Amino acid sequence: MTAPLLILGWGNPSRGDDALGPMLLAALRQSLLAALGDQVELLEDYQLQVEHALDLVGRSRVLLVDASLSAAAPFEVSALQAAPDSSYTTHSLSPQALLQVYQNLQGQTPPPCTLLAIRGSGFELGQPPSPSALAHLAAALSWVRTTWLPAG
Amino acid sequence: MTFALETAAHPEGLRRVAIDPVSRVEGHGKVTLLLDEHHHIQQVRLHIVEFRGFEKFIEGRPYWEVPVMVQRLCGICPVSHHLAAAKAFDRIVGARPVTASATAVRRLMHYGQMLQSHALHFFHLSSPDLLFGFDSDVAKRNIVGVAQAHPEIAKKGILLRKFGQEIIRITSGKRVHGTGAVPGGVNKLVTKQERDSLLHDLPQMLSWAQDAVDIAKALHAQNPALYNQFGSFESNLLSLVRADGAMDLYDGVLRVRDAAGRILFDGVEDQRYLELIEEEVRPWSYMKFPHLRSLGAERGWYRVGPLARVQNCDFIPSERAETERQAFVAWGRGELVHASLAYHWARMIELLHCVEVIGQLLADPALLAGDLVTSGVRQRSGVGMIEAPRGTLIHDYDVGDDDLVTRCNLIVSTTHNNQAMNEAVRSVAREYLDGRELTEGLLNHIEVAIRAYDPCLSCATHALGQMPLDVTLLAADGTRLDQVQKSSTGEFVHVD
Numbered sequence: 119m120t121a122p123l124l125i126l127g128w129g130n131p132s133r134g135d136d137a138l139g140p141m142l143l144a145a146l147r148q149s150l151l152a153a154l155g156d157q158v159e160l161l162e163d164y165q166l167q168v169e170h171a172l173d174l175v176g177r178s179r180v181l182l183v184d185a186s187l188s189a190a191a192p193f194e195v196s197a198l199q200a201a202p203d204s205s206y207t208t209h210s211l212s213p214q215a216l217l218q219v220y221q222n223l224q225g226q227t228p229p230p231c232t233l234l235a236i237r238g239s240g241f242e243l244g245q246p247p248s249p250s251a252l253a254h255l256a257a258a259l260s261w262v263r264t265t266w267l268p269a270g
Numbered sequence: 271m272t273f274a275l276e277t278a279a280h281p282e283g284l285r286r287v288a289i290d291p292v293s294r295v296e297g298h299g300k301v302t303l304l305l306d307e308h309h310h311i312q313q314v315r316l317h318i319v320e321f322r323g324f325e326k327f328i329e330g331r332p333y334w335e336v337p338v339m340v341q342r343l344c345g346i347c348p349v350s351h352h353l354a355a356a357k358a359f360d361r362i363v364g365a366r367p368v369t370a371s372a373t374a375v376r377r378l379m380h381y382g383q384m385l386q387s388h389a390l391h392f393f394h395l396s397s398p399d400l401l402f403g404f405d406s407d408v409a410k411r412n413i414v415g416v417a418q419a420h421p422e423i424a425k426k427g428i429l430l431r432k433f434g435q436e437i438i439r440i441t442s443g444k445r446v447h448g449t450g451a452v453p454g455g456v457n458k459l460v461t462k463q464e465r466d467s468l469l470h471d472l473p474q475m476l477s478w479a480q481d482a483v484d485i486a487k488a489l490h491a492q493n494p495a496l497y498n499q500f501g502s503f504e505s506n507l508l509s510l511v512r513a514d515g516a517m518d519l520y521d522g523v524l525r526v527r528d529a530a531g532r533i534l535f536d537g538v539e540d541q542r543y544l545e546l547i548e549e550e551v552r553p554w555s556y557m558k559f560p561h562l563r564s565l566g567a568e569r570g571w572y573r574v575g576p577l578a579r580v581q582n583c584d585f586i587p588s589e590r591a592e593t594e595r596q597a598f599v600a601w602g603r604g605e606l607v608h609a610s611l612a613y614h615w616a617r618m619i620e621l622l623h624c625v626e627v628i629g630q631l632l633a634d635p636a637l638l639a640g641d642l643v644t645s646g647v648r649q650r651s652g653v654g655m656i657e658a659p660r661g662t663l664i665h666d667y668d669v670g671d672d673d674l675v676t677r678c679n680l681i682v683s684t685t686h687n688n689q690a691m692n693e694a695v696r697s698v699a700r701e702y703l704d705g706r707e708l709t710e711g712l713l714n715h716i717e718v719a720i721r722a723y724d725p726c727l728s729c730a731t732h733a734l735g736q737m738p739l740d741v742t743l744l745a746a747d748g749t750r751l752d753q754v755q756k757s758s759t760g761e762f763v764h765v766d
Contacts, residue, residue, distance in 0.1 A: 128345075130342050130345065132327070132339070162446060163446050164341075164344075164348065164446060165345035165346070167346075167390065168427070168428050168431065169428055169432045169435055172428070172432060219424075219428070222421060222424060223421075223425055223428060243324055243327050244323065244326075
């Protein structure tokens with residue numbers, strides 16, 4: 119059965135603060151399984167791609183999580199609206215475009231989707247997440263637990 | 271074949287511009303156009319931040335970790351790196367050959383990977399340009415526009431990619447961070463239930479793949495002038511082929527054709543690639559410029575990827591794709607097809623081939639039963655080579671007695687195509703630059719040329735808030751005449 123809530127995070131665990139999305143999922147995975155395991159699915163990938171539109175099907179709410187170079191510290195939360203994308207490689211897809219793909223594929227409005235953009239600063243290969251990014255992650259994690267997730 | 275990128279007729283009238291490494295922001299594609307004193311395009315430089323530091327990152331690691339770790343090179347084709355590394359470490363552990371079951375599972379994984387990547391490229395990246403035209407409204411010329419105008423095409427693309435991803439999940443064990451291939455073999459087989467689920471969807475995938483080839487072919491037929499000329503330039507072609515000359519995307523020997531179609535080199539074993547290829551470092555780019563050692567940098571650069579593979583092989587060993595290859599060859603009227611847009615057509619022929627091969631592999635009993643791994647006499651060095659979606663991928667390692675990697679050299683398809691991509695952008699810029707101002711139309715045409723090759727961009731780092739493309743126009747004296755940036759939402763802005 120499809121879990122009503124989906125948290126989809128992406129990033130490269132080997133590239134510094136790019137790991138923030140996967141790290142948030144890892145932290146939740148440890149603490150959530152017992153309490154909310156059947157209500158929440160945690161999904162990780164390297165990058166957002168079109169087929170993730172199919173992962174939105176049947177959800178009541180979705181949280182998308184990525185590191186951000188432009189978000190205000192420690193994190194920004196915004197309601198996502200479907201919008202077209204413009205890229206010249208297959209190596210990126212915006213969250214807004216993912217919703218648009220869903221809309222066109224399913225012929226209906228996507229479930230309510232929230233973007234959690236965690237501020238990062240260093241994305242060098244082989245570097246650990248920066249101390250500031252880890253502080254931002256802790257704040258974001260707290261927000262997910264207290265605000266986005268249901269009481270468990 | 272010409273080589274005018276670096277050799278100006280009157281270099282005294284030009285100023286070299288060194289690119290500050292700090293400006294090479296991850297995720298950017300940067301293009302610098304240098305004019306001569308007559309305001310004609312003299313030089314083009316495409317700056318792509320490639321696998322900066324990854325080789326050093328690998329060195330010092332236990333070799334058995336590497337096939338999993340290298341998946342972090344690329345979020346689009348992690349499986350290609352996974353398998354190329356595993357093939358290299360097969361050599362290290364003396365597993366030559368690996369078992370029939372390991373070969374079957376790995377091949378299935380690889381053709382699933384090729385399928386998903388090609389479907390993503392054609393249906394979701396390139397089809398908006400091809401279906402609507404390069405000059406069409408940018409607000410419409412994207413996958414959303416395709417989905418609205420051609421919903422069935424967009425849906426086929428997603429479901430073809432999903433099918434390929436499902437093959438990867440089944441063969442590698444996980445949707446991401448898969449561990450299916452290990453040095454010396456694989457760590458799991460395919461279950462009968464998994465195989466049957468894939469077989470169930472196969473006829474539909476075959477039909478859609480044929481539709482995709484038909485679309486690409488029809489586009490060429492509708493506008494041959496555009497498709498034959500846009501970003502067209504002569505080059506050598508390099509790829510793996512099977513020992514009998516057949517297309518083989520998983521294994522084989524290196525073959526090179528020159529621009530006229532003559533075979534220059536053939537049967538070069540993967541372990542000897544450095545006898546064929548050398549890499550040149552240029553001060554303005556982190557990305558190396560590989561070329562054929564015997565021909566030198568000026569004459570020895572080449573293209574890899576679908577356009578090279580479809581024309582380098584003698585035949586494709588699956589019925590429908592071979593029919594389509596023959597139609598492609600006929601389009602060239604006895605000459606090689608060098609147009610950049612023909613990459614898309616060739617890519618769809620390969621997509622069709624992948625679905626056919628997946629069908630063949632699903633009928634192989636070795637997928638379901640047999641030995642997983644083998645080993646033999648330990649070696650110190652190993653090269654793994656595979657045809658990744660964008661072209662030939664080379665992983666080359668030395669391993670010490672303590673099992674730690676002591677040397678790593680990676681040549682990825684985007685690096686092979688480095689010179690060719692510069693040439694494609696130069697060809698387009700020369701034709702479409704009007705005056706001394708960068709227009710949105712020119713930017714669009716440059717993007718279309720780059721898209722044909724789909725370069726890997728600083729793999730798997732795409733934090734929110736990055737700017738995807740930056741084009742700068744420089745006068746002969748190095749003065750910046752114009753600079754434009756295009757955001758991920760398609761916003762086109764001149765930089766003050």
